[in-house]
Structures are given as C-alpha cells and as structure tokens.
Amino acid sequence: MNQDALELDTTHAVIDDQQTVVFRLADESYGIDIFRVNEIIRLREITPVPRTENHIRGLVNLRGKTIPVVDLRARFSLPVEEETDSCRIIVVDAEHGQVGVIVDAVTEVMTLGSDQIEDTPPLVTDVSTDFVKGVAKHHDHLITLLDLDKALAA
Amino acid sequence: MSAELDMSQYIDLFLQEAEEQIEVLEQETLGLEQDPTDDRLQVIFRAAHTLKGSSRAMGFSQFAEVTHEMENILDRLRNHTLSVTTEIADSILACIDTLAQMVDSIGQGNGDQIECAALVARLRKVQEGGNEAPRPAAGPTQVIELPSASGWPFRTHVSSDLFSALEEAAAAGPVFHAKVRLASDCVMKFVRAFMAVSIAQEAGELLACHPDQEKLEEEEFDTDFELIFTSSLTQEEIDTKFKGISEVENYWLGGWQTPTDEAPEVVAEPVGSVAQQEVPESAVVTPAAPSAPSTPATQGAARKGDTGQTVRVDVARLDNLMNLVGELVIDRTRISQIGNDLSNRFQDPNIDALAETVSHIARITSDLQDQIMKARMMPIETVFNRFPRVVRDLAQKLGKDVKLELLGGETELDRSVIEVIGDPLLHILRNSIDHGLEDPADRVKAGKPAQGTVVVSARHQENHIVIEIVDDGKGIDVERVKRKAVETGFMTQDAVDRLSDKEALQLIFQSGLSTAKEVSEVSGRGVGMDIVRSNIQKLGGLIDLETTVGVGTKTSLRLPLTLAIIRGLLVEVQGEIFVVPLGSVIETLLISPKDIQRINQREVIVIRGMTTPLVRLETVYGSNLNPEANTTDDMYGVIVGLAEQRLGLIVDRLIGEQEVVIKSLSRFCGDVPGVSGATILGDGNVALIMDVNGIVATNERG
Incomplete structure (x- = not known):
C-alpha cells in the first residue's frame, strides 16, 4: 500500500507544471509529456511487418531510419476509422528507441499546472486505466494523460 | 589520483590504446622466438614503454608495475645481456595475458586489481637468471658542470660529448636554455613536461634535456627540468609558447652560455645508454635521442606525420554518415524523377541544366557512398593477429x-x-x-x-x-x-x-x-x-x-564484404515489396499453376529433373498483408539455395536488382519470422529483407 502511495506522489511531482502535447483520438483529448516527443510528422507510407501484434502498423522512413509505428486506436481497442488529412505521427522516445504513434490530430501544446491534474476517476475515458497516469481539466474539458511506457509496452 | 581531475573521460582512450599495444606486444613477442632481431625488440620495448607511461598517468599502479618489470627484461634483451629463450618468451606472454586481464577488469570498472605478485616475482627471477654477459664498456665521459642561472637553485651537468655538441650548435645559431619548475601540486607532470619538450621540438632541434626524456615521461623527476634546444624563433616567441603551459610555478628562459667565466668542474662518470638507468639521480644531461643524436629532428617529424594521417572515429558516426548518404541517394532519385517529369512537359534550357546537375550529383553521391564504405573497412589482419x-x-x-x-x-x-x-x-x-x-x-x-x-x-x-x-x-x-x-x-x-x-x-x-x-x-x-x-x-x-x-x-x-549493404532482388508479394538477398538466389523462373505438383501434401516443382519444394510466402508471413493486391495468375519462382538445399519461393512479381542498405528491425517489433531486416528503397518507402536462411530452416522442419 505504501508503495502505491509513493508512486502516485512521484507521478504528481513529474506532472507538476509540465508542457504537454495534446492530441485527439476518437473525439477525446489525450496528453503526453513534451520531453518524450521528438517530432511530429505527417502520415506517410507505412510498410506492414508480418506476424507482429495488431497495433503495430509497420515501419516508416524517418530520414533514413526505419522506425516502427503504433496505431493507438488499435492499441486502445477504439473503432477503426478512415485516416484523414489531419492525422499525424508523433515520434516519441520509447524503451527500444524511437517509435511513431498515429493520432487523429495534434491540437496544441499546453502547460498544465499540478492543480489542474487529478487522479484518474474510473470509467471517465474509453481507454483502459492501465495506460493512464492522470486526468487534467482544462476549460471544462478533460485531457487524459497517457503513461507512454505502459501504452507502448507489449 | 587527484580528485580535481576527472580521469574517467580518459579511460576509454587508455583502454583502446592499451588493447592496441598489447596486440602489438603479443604479435611481436611471438615473432621474437623465431627471429629475435633488434628492430623487433625495439618495437616490443616501445609498446611496453608506452603502456607503462599511460598506465602510470592513469594511476594504475599494478599495471605499471607489471609493464615495468617486463620492460626491464626487454631492456636486457635489447642490450644483449639476456638472450631470448622459450622461458623468457613464455613469461613475457604470461605478462601480456595478465595485462589483457587488467584491461578487461579496468574496462568493467574494477580497476587493475588482478593478482600479479607471482608474475612480478617470476619476471624478476627471469631478469636476474640471465647470463651476466659483460656490459659493453662505456668509455668514461667527462661531465662538465654549468653555472646556474641567477636565482636558479640547481646546477646543470653536461657530459663533455654533449658539451662540444652544444658549442658547435651555439656557433651555428642561437641555442636556448629553458629551466622549468612545475607547481608542487601539479597533477600531470608528465603532460606538462611533454608540452615543454614539444615546444622545444617544434621550435627547432632539441639538443638535450635533463632529466632525460624517458624519465620525464615516467615522471621520474621532482618538479624541475631543463631543456637545451636550437631555434630560429626569437626568444619572445618561445617565451610566449612556454607561458602557455599551465601548472608551472617558475620558469626561466635564456640563451645558452658557454661556461667560460669559471673553470668547468670536470667529473669523470661512466655514461652510456645502459649505464644511464643505473646512475642514481643522474645528474647528467643526456642527448635528447641517445640512439641517434644526429637526427632527432627528422625522427620527430616522422612521428608527427604518422599521427597526422589517421583519426580515430566512433563507428556510430560512420554509421550515421552512411545513413545520411542513404538519404542523399533517395533524394537524388527523387530529384531526377522530378526533372524527368519537367522535361517531358516543358521545353526549357534550365531543365536540361537541371538534368546535368542531377547526374553530377548522382556521381558524387555514389563516390561518397564508396568512400564511406571504405572508411569502415579494416584489414583482416586484425583477426589473423590472434592466431599465432x-x-x-x-x-x-x-x-x-x-x-x-x-x-x-x-x-x-x-x-x-x-x-x-x-x-x-x-x-x-x-x-x-x-x-x-x-x-x-x-x-x-x-x-x-x-x-x-x-x-x-x-x-x-x-x-x-x-x-x-x-x-x-x-x-x-x-x-x-x-x-x-x-x-x-x-x-x-x-x-x-x-x-x-x-x-x-x-x-x-x-x-x-x-x-x-x-x-x-x-x-x-x-x-x-x-x-x-x-x-x-x-x-x-x-x-x-x-x-x-x-x-x-x-x-x-x-x-x-559488408553487412551494411547487400545486393538484393526486389520482389512483390501481396502488394508489398520484399528484398531477397542476391547471394542466396540461384535463379528465377515463371511458374504456371500446372507446373506445380504435390508430394506428401507439399507443393514442389521439377526444375531440370530436380524436385524443388515450393513455399508460398503467405504461409510464412500470414495474412497480415493484402491478398487482393495480386491481380494476375502469373507467379514467379525465386529459387534460393543454402548449401546443398534448394527452395522455390513463390512471388507475384519480380521488380529488379538493387543495392540496399540494411537496417536492423526495431526491437519494438520483436522477432519477425522470415524477416532479417529492413531497408529504404529509392522512392523513400521501407521494404523488408527476407531471411532466406530462416525460411529454409522452417521449411526443413516441416
């Protein structure tokens, strides 16, 4: 129990006044720590890699490097939808190097104070609470803060 | 080691150098048994000496001790007071092994704490066990004491040989005399001394230094040393250079004066290349290069030339360069495509010029790629050297x-x-x-x-x-x-x-x-x-x-020749492009459905009387791909071979041959059966590289 409390505390400490990249996925807003984001690129040709997990869409060419791309909709078991012009790939640092994350749109970068952040109320989002490290309230709408490591872990 | 100076950043450099020198040592020592030439001994001695110096500078005392004992033996071999025997070669090799262990240990962050007392004892025994051949008698040389500079606490002794050399040099041009006292808390005395020596060598010819260069390198001096050198530079110019050395407490520079005002005090003392080491607190200014006093300048120049021609580069950097060039190649292909489009649509001299420029860029990029590949090349000697x-x-x-x-x-x-x-x-x-x-x-x-x-x-x-x-x-x-x-x-x-x-x-x-x-x-x-x-x-x-x-x-x-680039055959399977390494492709052929026969539930095809099993790649890659993409009934067989085995891979289309740069698959994807890596094609898209060995092995199992 103590251990849990401790972890929650550190989570808060990390989130404290942090710049967050906010993106949209199936009409909900999500945020990830800006320090994890390398760059945001337009959707491009993705080469599928056979016999990988469903949410791994394949590989893209990022300036001569090949990086894997994850479909967050598939990862979060959200309904599949046509890709639009506003779709982006957010390139983030993950455990095994860079990974691209497909989102519906990148909306803004905002600074969230610790007072805006709350523990995850159950059933507030469509996403399994395993991937969530908190919820931020911003002008009456909610932003789900993702725990990237868990969201990208196999 | 001083806490003020962070040595950790030099560790990598030290380790790298140590590994190289140990390799040289081992190689030459092995040759020593068959062919104990003086040249070889000199090379071994130098390697041991370098190791001793650098390990001392890094504060690895045990390492330094082992190399020191080894050096003693080598020195006696060099002076022919010992001769090479299997026993000696064995003990030197044992030494090298211990040093290699120490390097490993240091590399793992455990310092040089490898048991070596027994080894040191063995080395000492070997050293003393030698037949006491009479040393080459060194003729007595006169030592002349020079007057000390005003306010300078020590007196300089010059052997009479050197004395006349100095007089000669002084007659030919200006000779400078620098006396340097380092700060007593100086951390890297050797480095400071080395800087001073370098300045002297760059300025002209270093005639003499005291203590001799070897001792300077080993920090076998207190805080003071002196240099006598010729130079075409003015005293001010040299002065500025010397002022650039830090951790110097006091220093004095002047023209060298022939001691005429006082009758030189003449002391007889044996001087020779062997005896020098023995003379305690040697008060003798020895020539800078004892072996060849007449050519120290040319030697220095040669050494400088060597270091100027090679640069150590991190392999990761070369890989990066390789990636960048890969990018360039892709962009070049694009520009050339755009150029073609334009020239089809418009008539403009500028477009012709563009085409010319593109083809020039094409040549340069492929040259660049070649050069970078060459930069990554190493002679196979580096592997062979372990064998003897x-x-x-x-x-x-x-x-x-x-x-x-x-x-x-x-x-x-x-x-x-x-x-x-x-x-x-x-x-x-x-x-x-x-x-x-x-x-x-x-x-x-x-x-x-x-x-x-x-x-x-x-x-x-x-x-x-x-x-x-x-x-x-x-x-x-x-x-x-x-x-x-x-x-x-x-x-x-x-x-x-x-x-x-x-x-x-x-x-x-x-x-x-x-x-x-x-x-x-x-x-x-x-x-x-x-x-x-x-x-x-x-x-x-x-x-x-x-x-x-x-x-x-x-x-x-x-x-x-490389694992970075392969020639590959581009094929299409269910709308995706795959690269089959050309090395394993035996032949390709058009297959019509009626050619395919079945044996034991397996599809086979008979090629010139040989029954070759066929593999449908969708069974390897699953239905992840896009099966509707194949619009024709045509099939192609790519016959791949592994040793004696043959296997036909069924593909939808053959695209062509191309050189591809191999990228490893991100670990994020895990182990993908039938795929050994990925590459980027000319159009900027990613294609997967087939793991032919894996596919053959899977097929073999069933």
Whole structure:
C-alpha cells in the first residue's frame, strides 16, 4: 500500500507544471509529456511487418531510419476509422528507441499546472486505466494523460 | 589520483590504446622466438614503454608495475645481456595475458586489481637468471658542470660529448636554455613536461634535456627540468609558447652560455645508454635521442606525420554518415524523377541544366557512398593477429609441431564482418590442428615432414571475401562420419548409404556429431561446427569443406564484404515489396499453376529433373498483408539455395536488382519470422529483407 502511495506522489511531482502535447483520438483529448516527443510528422507510407501484434502498423522512413509505428486506436481497442488529412505521427522516445504513434490530430501544446491534474476517476475515458497516469481539466474539458511506457509496452 | 581531475573521460582512450599495444606486444613477442632481431625488440620495448607511461598517468599502479618489470627484461634483451629463450618468451606472454586481464577488469570498472605478485616475482627471477654477459664498456665521459642561472637553485651537468655538441650548435645559431619548475601540486607532470619538450621540438632541434626524456615521461623527476634546444624563433616567441603551459610555478628562459667565466668542474662518470638507468639521480644531461643524436629532428617529424594521417572515429558516426548518404541517394532519385517529369512537359534550357546537375550529383553521391564504405573497412589482419598465439599454445599443449602461414592479411572488409568472424575462424583453426594434423611421429611414418602446416588465406572475389584454412593433415574419413551418424542414431544405415561423399561431409555440421576419438580440451565435444556454420550463415556467408584422406582438409568461407549493404532482388508479394538477398538466389523462373505438383501434401516443382519444394510466402508471413493486391495468375519462382538445399519461393512479381542498405528491425517489433531486416528503397518507402536462411530452416522442419 505504501508503495502505491509513493508512486502516485512521484507521478504528481513529474506532472507538476509540465508542457504537454495534446492530441485527439476518437473525439477525446489525450496528453503526453513534451520531453518524450521528438517530432511530429505527417502520415506517410507505412510498410506492414508480418506476424507482429495488431497495433503495430509497420515501419516508416524517418530520414533514413526505419522506425516502427503504433496505431493507438488499435492499441486502445477504439473503432477503426478512415485516416484523414489531419492525422499525424508523433515520434516519441520509447524503451527500444524511437517509435511513431498515429493520432487523429495534434491540437496544441499546453502547460498544465499540478492543480489542474487529478487522479484518474474510473470509467471517465474509453481507454483502459492501465495506460493512464492522470486526468487534467482544462476549460471544462478533460485531457487524459497517457503513461507512454505502459501504452507502448507489449 | 587527484580528485580535481576527472580521469574517467580518459579511460576509454587508455583502454583502446592499451588493447592496441598489447596486440602489438603479443604479435611481436611471438615473432621474437623465431627471429629475435633488434628492430623487433625495439618495437616490443616501445609498446611496453608506452603502456607503462599511460598506465602510470592513469594511476594504475599494478599495471605499471607489471609493464615495468617486463620492460626491464626487454631492456636486457635489447642490450644483449639476456638472450631470448622459450622461458623468457613464455613469461613475457604470461605478462601480456595478465595485462589483457587488467584491461578487461579496468574496462568493467574494477580497476587493475588482478593478482600479479607471482608474475612480478617470476619476471624478476627471469631478469636476474640471465647470463651476466659483460656490459659493453662505456668509455668514461667527462661531465662538465654549468653555472646556474641567477636565482636558479640547481646546477646543470653536461657530459663533455654533449658539451662540444652544444658549442658547435651555439656557433651555428642561437641555442636556448629553458629551466622549468612545475607547481608542487601539479597533477600531470608528465603532460606538462611533454608540452615543454614539444615546444622545444617544434621550435627547432632539441639538443638535450635533463632529466632525460624517458624519465620525464615516467615522471621520474621532482618538479624541475631543463631543456637545451636550437631555434630560429626569437626568444619572445618561445617565451610566449612556454607561458602557455599551465601548472608551472617558475620558469626561466635564456640563451645558452658557454661556461667560460669559471673553470668547468670536470667529473669523470661512466655514461652510456645502459649505464644511464643505473646512475642514481643522474645528474647528467643526456642527448635528447641517445640512439641517434644526429637526427632527432627528422625522427620527430616522422612521428608527427604518422599521427597526422589517421583519426580515430566512433563507428556510430560512420554509421550515421552512411545513413545520411542513404538519404542523399533517395533524394537524388527523387530529384531526377522530378526533372524527368519537367522535361517531358516543358521545353526549357534550365531543365536540361537541371538534368546535368542531377547526374553530377548522382556521381558524387555514389563516390561518397564508396568512400564511406571504405572508411569502415579494416584489414583482416586484425583477426589473423590472434592466431599465432593460439596456434603456439595449442601446438605446445598437444605436442605437435605446427607451422602457421597467414596470407592476404591486408585484404579489407567491413568492420561489422571483422567483429563476428574471429570466433568461427578460430574454431576451424583449432579443429585443423587438433583433429587434422597428426603427431610428428605419425607424420614421419606417413612420409610427411614432421612439421604440419596450416595456411590461412584471405582474398577478394567479386563482392565477397574468401577465407581458406588449409591443413596438410590426415583429412576427414567420410566413412567414419557415416558410421558415427548411424551410431548416434542421427540417421539410419539406409539413409547414410544413399549419401554421396559430399553430402556425408555435410554431416560434420550437424550438432552432436564429432568424429574425434577422444574429447579433448580443445575440441571434439560435438558442438562447434554446427555453431560455426550457423554463425557464417547469419552473416549471409557460405562454408564449404573439401578433404582428401591422408592429404589434408580445406575449409573455405565465402563472406560478404559488408553487412551494411547487400545486393538484393526486389520482389512483390501481396502488394508489398520484399528484398531477397542476391547471394542466396540461384535463379528465377515463371511458374504456371500446372507446373506445380504435390508430394506428401507439399507443393514442389521439377526444375531440370530436380524436385524443388515450393513455399508460398503467405504461409510464412500470414495474412497480415493484402491478398487482393495480386491481380494476375502469373507467379514467379525465386529459387534460393543454402548449401546443398534448394527452395522455390513463390512471388507475384519480380521488380529488379538493387543495392540496399540494411537496417536492423526495431526491437519494438520483436522477432519477425522470415524477416532479417529492413531497408529504404529509392522512392523513400521501407521494404523488408527476407531471411532466406530462416525460411529454409522452417521449411526443413516441416
């Protein structure tokens, strides 16, 4: 129990006044720590890699490097939808190097104070609470803060 | 070590240098037994000396102690007061082993705390056990005391030989005399002294220094040292340079004065290159380069030239460069496509100019790519250099007499290959010596020279490197291999009887089959050749055996020059492009559905009388791909080969041949069956590289 409390505390400490990249996925807003984001690129040709997990869409060419791309909709078991012009790939640092994350749109970068952040109320989002490290309230709408490591872990 | 100075940043450099020097030491020491020339001794001595200096500077006292003792022995060998014996070579090699262990230990962050007291004792014994040959008598030399500069606390002694040299030099041009006192808390005295010496050498010719250069390098001085040198620069110019050295407490620079006002105090003292080390607190200014006092300037120049021609570069940086050039190649292709589009639509002299520029860029990028590839190349010598030692130890242990010949060591191949072929080669070499070569007595009985020969050679062949290991031993008895296969239950007698000799020989590569009568420490446990083969195959290489009973065995390896770039055949499978490494492609053919026959539920095709199993790639890759993409009934077969096996891969379309840069698959994707990597094609898209070995192996299992 103590251990849990401790972890929650550190989570808060990390989130404290942090710049967050906010993106949209199936009409909900999500945020990830800006320090994890390398760059945001337009959707491009993705080469599928056979016999990988469903949410791994394949590989893209990022300036001569090949990086894997994850479909967050598939990862979060959200309904599949046509890709639009506003779709982006957010390139983030993950455990095994860079990974691209497909989102519906990148909306803004905002600074969230610790007072805006709350523990995850159950059933507030469509996403399994395993991937969530908190919820931020911003002008009456909610932003789900993702725990990237868990969201990208196999 | 001072806490103020962070040594950790120098550790890598030290380790790298140490490894290099240890390699030189080992190589030359091995040569010493056969060919104890003075040149060789000099090289060994220098390597040991460098190691001693750098380990001391890094504060590795045990390391320094071992090298110091080693150096003492080498010094006596050099002066011919000891002669090279197997015992001495053994103890030097033992030394080298310990040093290598220390380097490993330091590399792991554990310092140089390797037990070495016994070794040091052994070295001392060897050193003293030498026959006390009379030292070359050094004629007594006069030592002249120079007057001290005003306010300078120490007095300078000059041997009379040097004294006349100094007088001569002074007659020809200005001679400077610098006296330097370092701060008492100076952390790297050697470095400061070295800077001062370098300044003197750059300014002109260093005539003398006190203490001598060796002592300066070893920090065998308190805080003071002096330099006497000629220079065409003015005193102010030199002064400015000396002021640039930090941690100097006090220093004095002036023209060198012939001591005429006082009668020089003459002391007789034996001086010679041997005796110098013995003279305690040597008060003798020795010539800067004792061995060749007349050419110190040219020596310095040569050394400077050497360092100027090579640069150490992190491999990661070269990889990065490689990536960038890859990008450039892709963009070039795009520009040329855009140019073509434009010239089709418009008539404009500028578009013609564009086409010209693009083709120029094309030439430059491919040159650039070549150059970077070359920069990653290393001579295979770096691998070969490990062999003499192994062969020597092995021959000693097994009581065999082995002559090792290494040919083509200068053959260059990519670093990535160099890094991984060492162990497989070593294994084959061990096999040759342990199982291949007979005992000297048996050899004589068989009418062969008692000394067995193993030749390891490397050469380029097209885009590959071919390495051959040839021994003149007893060869491999194919019948025994067959018997063994039956005994171990690996194959039935029937199956074995049907094998050709060549096929039977392939059994050697199966795990669990060792034909060695006895399991030795060296080889014969039945693991090995299978691992060797799988390692070679992983590199996209081939291994082949040829043997004649009683005459010998030849093992040949065919390896790609690089693991970074391969030639590949681009094929389309269900709308996706795959790259099949060209090295494993035997042929391609058009297949119509009626050609395909079925044997045991498996699809096969008969090509020129040979039944070749077929593999549909969708069974390998699953239905992840897009099956509707194939719009025609046409099929192509890509026949791939692995050693003696053939397999036909069914693809929808053949696209063409291309050189591709291999990128490893992100670990994020995990292990993907049938895929060995990825690459970026000319249009900027990613394509996967087929793992032909993997597909063949999977097919074999069922």
